[in-house]
Amino acid sequence: MQAKLSPSTTGSSAASAHSKHPFKEPKQVEALKNLRVLLGPDNEKFDDGELMRFIVARSYDLPGAKDQLLASLEWRKTNKVDDLAIPGSSNPNGVMYGVRGWHSVPDANIEADQPNVPEHAVRLQKYMGGSCLHKWDKAGRPIYIERMGQHNVKGLAKNVTTAELVDYHIRCTEFVHNTIMPECEERFGTDDKVIDKETVIFDCTGMGFHQLHMDGLNMLRSLTDMDQKAYPERLGKLFIVNSPFVFVKVYSMIKKWLDPGVIEKIHILGKDYKSILLDHIDEENLPEFLGGSCTCNHMPGGCVPSVIMNNIKPVDKTPAQNNNLLAVPTYLRPRSSSSASANSIMDFVLPGKPKDGIYQMFSTMAHGKACEYEVVVADEDIEHQPEVIIKFRIKGVRAACEGLNFTVARFVFGEVADNGTIVVPTKFYSHIECPETSDGILVKFTATEAGLYVLSWKPEHQCGLVQMEYGVTVDGIPGEGSDML
Known part of the structure; x- marks a missing residue:
């Protein structure tokens, strides 16, 4: 856990002068000094205590501490924390x-x-x-x-x-x-x-x-x-x-x-x-x-x-x-309340960053069971009507895509969340249209209202274990699957 990163109260170049509680152990003083060198002129923005938290978290790997610090700042800025x-x-x-x-x-x-x-x-x-x-x-x-x-x-x-x-x-x-x-x-x-x-x-x-x-x-x-x-x-x-x-x-x-x-x-x-x-x-x-x-x-x-x-x-x-829904204006992730539940992508998403903008997942997509992905669009973002893009493809077993239906539905907040209206027509994709190794199929729509959107796809026939790759972005912001920072 971490507080807001606050400006230093002093312009001194000595590491211990940047904190109300000076660090005195030689290892700490040396690490703070060297991290400030890595940060360059921006080092003056940070208190010793703030820097030491990142140093300790990365076990005194100073380049790693710098990367995590800067990534956390970017995360705070992006999400308006x-x-x-x-x-x-x-x-x-x-x-x-x-x-x-x-x-x-x-x-x-x-x-x-x-x-x-x-x-x-x-x-x-x-x-x-x-x-x-x-x-x-x-x-x-x-x-x-x-x-x-x-x-x-x-x-x-x-x-x-x-x-x-x-x-x-x-x-x-x-x-x-x-x-x-x-x-x-x-x-x-x-x-x-x-x-x-x-x-x-x-x-x-x-x-x-x-x-x-x-x-x-x-x-x-x-x-x-x-x-x-x-x-x-x-x-x-x-x-x-x-x-x-x-x-x-x-x-x-x-x-x-x-x-x-x-x-x-x-x-x-x-x-x-x-x-x-x-x-x-x-x-x-x-x-x-x-x-x-x-x-x-x-x-x-x-x-x-x-x-x-x-x-x-x-x-x-x-x-x-009256809901001020999120600190994060647009938020994307596999939907925890997916009707596929234990057989949904939640259980089988492979860790790591996306490859070519697509995350990999395994899912047992049984007949009548949907895998879902949710997108929350905040009131403040709706003025520019953000573009939502989902890209998906089958990898390995082409037949697994046969009979796949893809739907984008509009949902409202609260207890009536499942009484939605279709905002993009359902389309049937044959195994010919669902490529095995190419860029995949792109489906786009523009969010014209603030709220919760649910992307849902399901097979019409029992397909067994399907290896599928997918990716979702809203105005270039990727969905969950990569490192948060």
């Missing part, structure tokens, strides 16, 4: 989850119709087990608590798109880094102690095999990838408590996505976790249900409000037409 309206002491913006114990933002729960609280941030509360930014640990780091074991993973994957979840996560992350971290610095920081990380507690109480849902795990992977690339070295410690056997199964998959440095910060605990938490967190700052003495009984929902656990009433949804 720095323009997001987040809660703070000088604005009325509503919070995205429960907040307890801070001066800069009064104790609050997420509510509908609050300034700059998107509709999807309210909607997803129905499926989340409960979360709260709850006070601070003994090091002065903010504590984020999530009742992971109570998540309705299937409901989340079905009713919240990955684009919406990513947008929600970005907003929450920016709030912590740009509102709460500065308060931590002011209240608990010293000349020798920088506070730029957070402590996280995941409570797995209630977790079961029903949460092993591929679409939900793919959503989690999207967030994990983004955090490691765009927000490196923002995690202090992660305590996973009340972890049952099923978590071993989940973690065996999640661990493959994580950098070694992140894995070292994860502490998986069973039911004997209370003394360990109290070693790091004062009793009065730890919720009672986790072994502390805090109840936050002055707030609805107590320390960690949860609709699923019925300690707080469901939040009414804001009307969809």
